[in-house]
Amino acid sequence: MRAAIVERPIDVTALLAEVASPAHGASSLFLGTVRDVNDGRAVSGIEYTAYAAMAEREMGRIIDEALARFGDATIVIEHRVGTLALGDVSVAIAAAHAHRGPALDAMRYCIEELKRRVPVWKRERYADGTREWVDPTATTVAAGGPAGTEGGTDA
Amino acid sequence: MRAAIVERPIDVTALLAEVASPAHGASSLFLGTVRDVNDGRAVSGIEYTAYAAMAEREMGRIIDEALARFGDATIVIEHRVGTLALGDVSVAIAAAHAHRGPALDAMRYCIEELKRRVPVWKRERYADGTREWVDPTATTVAAGGPAGTEGGTDA
């Protein structure tokens, strides 16, 4: 069980090895990656920033909740911060369990809760040279530029 | 889009790279791995066998169904056959999509349908030297030994 904000590329193979165990028959993995288009605009990269200490604690609380709901799983979450290029992995969640149902449910719970409440922010860089903080709660066009209605990776 | 029965170890990193694309913001992965206990018996390994030609076609049909249900995803499935040791990956499903919901739904659809209908069989080897074909449909103890009520990896 581990939750970390990292400033280096996420090593997906290492995360899968970290949750694997002969007692587990199923592993699940979620990766969020930087997508080339968001809300109709061509994206060239994303800068991620976090309230790192709280983000790690909040991810840890989410893991604890997933364990309480879905049982004896092993779960690791890493979220990367810094400037990411197209295709880079921004977040990875690996969950393993004896059975596939809880392994999948635990992973999904973690990514949904992470998107809802972990204090991480992203500023998209667009092909036209501009950049904007992404606000998933915005429903109208704000002064200064269009506000994203969705997150910039997998929302 | 690819579905294969393979006789070599599954290269998980290669599968994730195969489904990745700058158009996708989310990747999901399921791994079935050989578990050390099934139905209360200590397992030392599993022999997998398949009706390979049909299994590949059936996995291909499952992928097509997932695409029809969940939209423009990229999906790859590999199932390994032969003798696997504890912790070895028996099946891997990778699915990527612009958004996380369909990426997760498509992966889960594929593993559930694979377990239901793809013609692959497994014979568990137990620590006591005996071995048994696993029959997930069995509800009583058959002549010749206890029948598994669950699959030997993640059921």
Place this chain on the structure above:
Amino acid sequence: MPVVTRVLLFASYADAFGASQIDVALPSGATVAELLRHVRALAPAHELPAVPLIAVNQAYASSDTVIVAGDEVAIIPPVAGG
């Protein structure tokens, strides 16, 4: 003229029949249900469930599917992949 159809067997069924394939001579126009009657007469038929899964040409078939010359037929034990 009888149609000789090759029937593939796997896993516990291959063990039970002692073979990974058997040839069955069927009357022309025979269905999957008739093929199964022939197969049950051959060998330890008690190993087969009342309605085993059958594939014809690598897709699941129903009991009234007609078997024609050249079809690849398989009797599918309960699957246990993953």
Place this chain on the structure above:
Amino acid sequence: MPVVTRVLLFASYADAFGASQIDVALPSGATVAELLRHVRALAPAHELPAVPLIAVNQAYASSDTVIVAGDEVAIIPPVAGG
């Protein structure tokens, strides 16, 4: 005696205030709601929503949470991780 509380700002809020942290002097026993009134008086308060998310000591807090000396307070913009 007033309590000087350090308030952390992030992302769009840090840009709006031109700072990643500000110090706010609060009366003893002040709540999160009172802290927010002080913060709004300081700077481009129109950048803050009516009820911004607040964390006290790295956990989400409610508007009636009392702030004591040494607390780490943060105003949390709409999160956008993943």
